[in-house]
Amino acid sequence: MEVEMKIRGLMMDPATNMPIVILKDVSSNTVLPIWVGIYEANAIALEIEKVSTPRPMTHDLMKSVLLGLRTGIRKVVVNELKEDTFYAVIWLEHDGELISVDSRPSDALALALRLDCPIFVEDAVLKNSKLASTTSDKINNEELRRWLEGLNDEDLGRYKM
Secondary structure, three states, X not given: OEEEEEEEEEEEOOOOOOEEEEEEEOOOOOEEXXXXXXXXXXXXXXXXXXXXXXXXXXXXXXXXXXXXXXXXXXXXXEEEEEOOEEEEEEEEEEOOEEEEEEEOHHHHHHHHHHHOOOEEEEHHHHHHHHHHHHHOOHHHHHXXXXXXXXXXXXXXXXXXX
16 A cells, blocks of 8 residues: 655754655655755755755756656556565556556655655555664654654754755
């Protein structure tokens, strides 16, 4: 089962100083933090903040190619969590045919923002993410989860490109 989510924001992990994309369930307070690389976070931040660049960035190029080929994105799905690594699939639609493309979640999310398509997370990923946070380093992860769930707009404004 897939759970629809929205990108709630980007922030820096205070412990590792790595960017985190915060996904939030559209119908509850469930949040899923996904740690991403700096370049990927910048690609997401550029689109969130509607910053235009003098030349197309990679995800803008991908958007142009897809539109030029009359191919849309039906949805992106964060579909797996293995050994602390998230996996995603981009579902393309071309001439009525659905095509799945393996992707890093950060690329799938950056493209989803640019093409305004829905973002989903497999229920099993959410459960495994919660399971992982309760089995290792329980206190720190519980505190992190409570902190993430209580984030406000001011907290999410801390990510700087």
